[in-house]
Amino acid sequence: MNYRREFEIAFVGLKPGIHEYEYEITDRFFEEFQQQDFFNCKATVRLTLDKKTGFMLLKFEMGGSLEVICDRCSNNLPLELWDDFNITVKMVDEPELMNNQEEDPDVYYISNGESHIDVANWIYDL
DSSP, rough: TTTGGEEEEEETTTTTTEEEEEEEEEEEGGGGSOOOEEEEEEEEEEEEEEEESEEEEEEEEEEEEEEEETTTTTOOOEEEEEEEEEEEEEESSSSHHHHEEEEEEEEEETTOOOOOEEOOHHHHHH
16 A cells, blocks of 8 residues: 555545545655655644535644754753644635635644545645
8 A cells, every 4th residue: 555545534425424544654654745844753644534515623632752953962852742732624615725825723624525535744744
């Protein structure tokens, strides 16, 4: 299975209600993104997707650890990670227009014809 496809959720076949996903995030996850200022990332992201008619509520919860290099002494400095955030994904006819007009960063629009949603960028932002 393609590693990046692991972060795509085929929501069309899901029944309405709550669905849970869990992702293990390591340094490999960040290879396709820009150079990072950290290493030895070991994190777990729990995603709860609540599918409704016409929209989905996504709740991300993350915990874990990583290491950074101290600016003063150049030693490895371990950091604990924890965060959570919610996103509402709405299905509309013109998602590009709606995303450009939306002022709330916690609301995202996709096309009514979409069948998959990629959560990798949201996990990266987290």
